Amino acid sequence: MHIQRITDLDADGLADYSRLTDVALRRVTEPEGGLYIAESTKVITRALRAGHTPRSVLLQEQWLPDVEPLLAGFPDVPVFVGDAAVLERLTGYHLHRGALAAMHRPALPGPADLLREARRVVVLEDIVDHTNVGAIFRSVAGLGADAVLVSPRCADPLYRRSVRVSMGTVLQVPWTRIPDWDQAAPLLHDAGFDIAALALADDAVTLDAYAADPPERVAMVLGSEGDGLSRSALAAADTVVTIPMLHGVDSLNVASASAVALWALRARSQRSPGE
Numbered sequence: 001m002h003i004q005r006i007t008d009l010d011a012d013g014l015a016d017y018s019r020l021t022d023v024a025l026r027r028v029t030e031p032e033g034g035l036y037i038a039e040s041t042k043v044i045t046r047a048l049r050a051g052h053t054p055r056s057v058l059l060q061e062q063w064l065p066d067v068e069p070l071l072a073g074f075p076d077v078p079v080f081v082g083d084a085a086v087l088e089r090l091t092g093y094h095l096h097r098g099a100l101a102a103m104h105r106p107a108l109p110g111p112a113d114l115l116r117e118a119r120r121v122v123v124l125e126d127i128v129d130h131t132n133v134g135a136i137f138r139s140v141a142g143l144g145a146d147a148v149l150v151s152p153r154c155a156d157p158l159y160r161r162s163v164r165v166s167m168g169t170v171l172q173v174p175w176t177r178i179p180d181w182d183q184a185a186p187l188l189h190d191a192g193f194d195i196a197a198l199a200l201a202d203d204a205v206t207l208d209a210y211a212a213d214p215p216e217r218v219a220m221v222l223g224s225e226g227d228g229l230s231r232s233a234l235a236a237a238d239t240v241v242t243i244p245m246l247h248g249v250d251s252l253n254v255a256s257a258s259a260v261a262l263w264a265l266r267a268r269s270q271r272s273p274g275e
Contacts, residue, residue, distance in 0.1 A: 006082035009090050016102035017058050017091050034105050036158035040097035041066045046168035052103045059099035108176040115191040118146035125151045125233050126224040134165030135255035141169035143262035148175040185236035193219040197237035199229050204242040211264040222254050
């Protein structure tokens with residue numbers, strides 16, 4: 001490994017990790033700089049398995065044996081090593097998950113390419129909480145949807161918190177950005193998808209009724225945490241689907257709702273005998 005001991009916090013290559021607690025700085029530097037931060041050896045492992053390329057790694061000395069085999073194919077990637085106090089001054093928080101890696105962002109596929117072979121996709125419209133985005137990706141990976149499509153104003157799936165909450169599954173689930181609904185709806189319809197909006201509406205069908213005989217291809221649309229789905233999303237939907245609730249509760253957190261709906265709409269091949 002190309003190990004570099006940290007003696008100067010302003011050294012070349014360390015700017016990727018500085019002031020990680022500054023949300024505004026991360027939003028500017030990571031997407032625009034073509035990087036994302038992978039946190040923990042588990043997430044770094046998933047990123048490398050997905051074919052992503054590291055730019056550098058930052059860690060404490062004791063994590064070197066865990067990281068060394070991961071970087072066998074990247075001998076020229078710098079590995080910055082420092083003690084806990086130095087790394088905390090650099091990043092702004094206590095680094096306790098083993099390691100950080102600055103990873104080059106892969107090019108996003110075209111939406112049509114993702115939809116071509118897909119049967120179940122999840123569309124995230126303007127979801128702004130990175131924790132919810134990460135949790136939805138974990139549900140997608142665990143419950144078997146084929147891809148995630150995110151709106152222009154949706155939070156970044158490769159934001160550090162999203163990656164961490166997803167347990168790195170955001171790095172293995174195919175995803176891409178889509179345009180606004182005037183272009184996104186025809187794109188989904190042309191690929192044969194029924195657009196199913198999860199929302200409260202007088203004409204909504206219950207999830208269990210929809211899942212009893214679902215269309216072959218379903219695009220499940222989830223809306224923002226505060227306002228839910230936009231009027232444009234509801235107008236584009238072929239079906240409005242609601243999860244029946246009890247005790248005066250009208251809805252679930254969007255990440256929880258995604259898990260319930262994905263389980264209900266899972267492919268027949270995933271179901272146990274008798275279902």
